[in-house]
Amino acid sequence: MNCPQSKKTTSKRTLLAGVSVLICLLFVENINALWTASRPDGHAPIGVHAEHTHHKGEWMFGYKYFFTYSDRHLDGASEVPLSNILDNYIMTGKEMMMHMHMLEVMFATSHRLTLMLMGDLMFHNMSHAHAPGYGEDHAHNTSGLADLRFSGMYMFYNRNFQRMHAEIGFTLPTGNIDYFEGYNMQLGSGTADLISGLTWLAQRERTSFGAQASGQFSFYDNKNNYRLGERVNATAWTGYVVNDWFSPLFRIDFNHRGNIIGRDPRLDPSIDPARDPNMQGGQRLDAGLGLNFYVRQGSLRGVRFAFEGLLPLYQNLEGPQMATSFTGVFGIQYAF
Numbered sequence: 570m571n572c573p574q575s576k577k578t579t580s581k582r583t584l585l586a587g588v589s590v591l592i593c594l595l596f597v598e599n600i601n602a603l604w605t606a607s608r609p610d611g612h613a614p615i616g617v618h619a620e621h622t623h624h625k626g627e628w629m630f631g632y633k634y635f636f637t638y639s640d641r642h643l644d645g646a647s648e649v650p651l652s653n654i655l656d657n658y659i660m661t662g663k664e665m666m667m668h669m670h671m672l673e674v675m676f677a678t679s680h681r682l683t684l685m686l687m688g689d690l691m692f693h694n695m696s697h698a699h700a701p702g703y704g705e706d707h708a709h710n711t712s713g714l715a716d717l718r719f720s721g722m723y724m725f726y727n728r729n730f731q732r733m734h735a736e737i738g739f740t741l742p743t744g745n746i747d748y749f750e751g752y753n754m755q756l757g758s759g760t761a762d763l764i765s766g767l768t769w770l771a772q773r774e775r776t777s778f779g780a781q782a783s784g785q786f787s788f789y790d791n792k793n794n795y796r797l798g799e800r801v802n803a804t805a806w807t808g809y810v811v812n813d814w815f816s817p818l819f820r821i822d823f824n825h826r827g828n829i830i831g832r833d834p835r836l837d838p839s840i841d842p843a844r845d846p847n848m849q850g851g852q853r854l855d856a857g858l859g860l861n862f863y864v865r866q867g868s869l870r871g872v873r874f875a876f877e878g879l880l881p882l883y884q885n886l887e888g889p890q891m892a893t894s895f896t897g898v899f900g901i902q903y904a905f
């Protein structure tokens with residue numbers, strides 16, 4: 570009987586076969602090793618900006634609509650009833666809706682460098698509650714062009730189904746900052762700010778992952794004697810490819826805003842906490858669900874549609890300050 574020997578040979582053969590299959594897989598991974606945007610999760614959830622680059626010579630035009638709704642106040646992490654705020658102030662915001670219509674243009678000058686221009690029209694609707702004896706509740710609207718953003722995204726890693734790029738750019742103070750209803754009603758920062766970001770993207774056959782850290786920083790006082798505090802964002806997401814035209818995506822988003830430095834002398838902080846420069850900062854952690862659609866045929870071939878809804882999991886605000894209750898995003902993008 571030579572049973573033990575044949576068993577040994579069999580297991581050796583199995584091992585060899587296994588190793589060659591692994592080597593083959595590695596080889597296959599290597600020839601297809603580049604990350605690709607040509608799938609529905611090839612763009613991040615639509616609420617994320619500057620998260621992809623383009624092929625050399627490619628243009629992209631996009632429209633994004635952001636809706637943010639606020640209807641409560643937080644001081645730290647705890648909710649403050651309106652009546653408590655009106656014990657100490659003459660008025661305060663009761664409900665706030667922000668509508669942002671954003672146009673983005675991207676152009677890749679090389680496979681490494683993509684330039685981007687973003688401009689948005691903002692509409693803020695705010696209703697105010699007054700303390701007893703200080704007049705009727707009323708509403709305000711502010712609207713107009715916000716700050717224009719110019720940036721360049723440089724891809725420095727593109728291997729093993731992964732990509733990384735850095736963004737650097739600036740904003741121009743095109744948004745009006747002369748509203749008297751509070752810092753949160755202004756349409757811009759009033760300063761030319763530095764914007765920067767770092768993005769990592771990775772793909773598997775049916776799943777994808779991404780992470781981005783970004784910031785916006787003001788370095789000098791605007792014409793109204795203040796500057797916005799630092800704005801820092803960190804987000805991470807994962808997507809699943811259901812088929813070649815649809816991906817749901819899940820995202821976690823952390824947002825930090827520093828308080829305002831300096832003070833607009835025309836805004837009296839004793840009237841409304843929204844006019845207090847020390848009640849503008851805070852942190853928020855959101856969870857988001859996104860739906861990405863990528864049209865693959867017909868006359869709309871190549872067009873992307875996307876939706877995202879975000880709900881806060883945790884907020885800690887310098888307050889009392891109006892807290893975000895919901896963010897909704899819709900977007901449409903086309904590259905050629």
Ligand SMILES: [Cu+2]
Pocket residue numbers: 621622623629675904
């Ligand atoms: Cu693009």
